[in-house]
Amino acid sequence: MKAVVSQHSRLGVTDIPEPVPGEGQLVLEVTRCGICGSDLHARHHADAQADVLVEAGYEGFARSHEKVVYGHEFCGTVIEQGPGTSGKIRKGTPVVALPLVRMNNGMHAIGLSSSAPGAFAERVLVQEAFAMPVPNGLPPDLAVLTEPMAIGLHAVNRSGITRKDAAVVVGCGPVGLAIVCVLKTMGVETIVASDYAPGRRALAQACGATTTVDPAHESPYGGLGDRGYTTSLADQAEKGLAAMQALRKLPIAWHIVLGSLSKLGYTAPKRPIVFECVGVPSVIDAIISQAPLNTRVVVAGVCMQPDQIRPVMAINKEIDLRFVMGYDPLEFRDTLRMLAEGRLDASPLVTGTVGLEGVAGAFDALAVPDTHAKVVINPRSHAHLTKD
Structure with a gap:
């Protein structure tokens, strides 16, 4: 299948092996994938990030010399179910998924590890337990914003x-x-x-x-x-003095009044x-x-x-x-629901769409802060970002 591969900071479209689902895994046909700031950072600073994560207990982050397929903000359609899946998410179901997957050498971050190719590709492998069906007919251009x-x-x-x-x-x-x-x-x-x-x-x-x-x-x-x-320590001291002078004039002991106000949250x-x-x-x-x-x-x-x-x-x-870093599964699910119910409007973020061939140009465009916010990849498109 076609995918955008990064190695030594260079991006190029090439053929990579098809994903094979293992125990409890699904293969998705990628419908959309967002380009994240983490992808931009990883392209040029992968080794520094990998060194930090080794200290934090994860040794699988992408290294600059490795061939890596980025893409951890994605939505797709289930096309294959691996052994041990529950069958609750049927083939043809549009889903989003938390970008974590268990491979033979442990858990990995999808799209940020050479062991777990991401969704800058035609298909991607995910854990069924982390996958969530897209509700209410939410279109891919918005579902992709869940992550x-x-x-x-x-x-x-x-x-x-x-x-x-x-x-x-x-x-x-x-x-x-x-x-x-x-x-x-x-x-x-x-x-x-x-x-x-x-x-x-x-x-x-x-x-x-x-x-x-x-x-x-x-x-x-x-x-x-x-x-x-x-905004000033001196002003804070003046306010404190004024408050104490006022409390001293009350018939009740000042510390009793102040303690009660503190318990009620008035002194925060x-x-x-x-x-x-x-x-x-x-x-x-x-x-x-x-x-x-x-x-x-x-x-x-x-x-x-x-x-x-x-x-x-x-x-x-x-x-x-x-x-702060990341989210938990409930926050991921709540975000998807808010998008699908129209309570969360994230549509202004999407400023461009490209195909796989347009990803390298999109990375260059995203380095200029005033032009684009979120560029989304459609693997079936041949679009490139137009230059001003």
């Missing part, structure tokens, strides 16, 4: 954000846009999206951002308005939720330095180089720093 949108849902879930909290999304690539879409679906009232590229700011607005900011000219935190955040500091979706050195430290005190920072951007932060700044400002 990247699940990334956004997981980041938002990990943030603990509520509808009344304000969100700042720093970086409006596909991950940042997915987060904006999910925040809108959840009814978050204030969503500030920050990006240098005008095209990406426009996409963020289409996805549901209430304010867009060019960080070259203004701070994204200025877009939050006057929400009572504290006001803070925004910031989603870091850039993934380049210095961005996390800049957020820690510039954001209001007590800000919760959710790091969703994948930085492939060593980075530096100043812990003393984060300590003094009591910054809450959380890192």
Whole structure:
């Protein structure tokens, strides 16, 4: 079958062996596959990522010298069932699947390991246990967004954000846009999206951002308005003194009143939720330095180089720093349902479609941030991205 193979950072269409389903596995005819930022990173930084994952307990990540078929954001139609499958997902059923598969040498990430060829191909192998039928006649161009949108849902879930909290999304690539879409679906009232590229700011607005900011000219935190955040340690001390002076005037002991208010949640500091979706050195430290005190920072951007932060700044400002990766099966299923029911509108993300022959050009186009967000592969198409 035809597939796009990467080796030594070069991409080319070639013939590879047909997938053979093992115990509990399905073969899918690929209908669509998205090009992910992880694919772009792996093309040039596979070895660095592989070294990190070895330390984390996974030795199967792609290496630059290996022949790898990328593609972990996919939907397809079941065409073959392996031994030991339940038969609950019949042939001809359109499905999406979590991109993990058990091979002879263990579990592997589909499309990010030479042991588990991905969906930049005509067909792909998946685990039946991870496959989910596509409901409500959801078209492939939207079903294919299940995996990247699940990334956004997981980041938002990990943030603990509520509808009344304000969100700042720093970086409006596909991950940042997915987060904006999910925040809108959840009814978050204030969503500030920050990006240098005008095209990406426009996409963020289409996805549901209430304010867009060019960080070259203004701070994204200025877009939050006057929400009572504290931006200075001196101001925090002044507010603390004013509160204690008021409590001292009450007929009840101040510590009893303050303790009761604390239990009811009235003393919790006001803070925004910031989603870091850039993934380049210095961005996390800049957020820690510039954001209001007590800000919760959710790091969703994948930085492939060593980075530096100043812990003393984060300590003094009591910054809450959380890192996110992936999703769980329930989040994947919930994302698929939200897309199929029309509650989650991710359609603005798709900015282009190519065939297998157009993948190399799409990688080049995606390196220019203002033109495209999510490019989708249709293996039966011969399309290339048109040049401006």
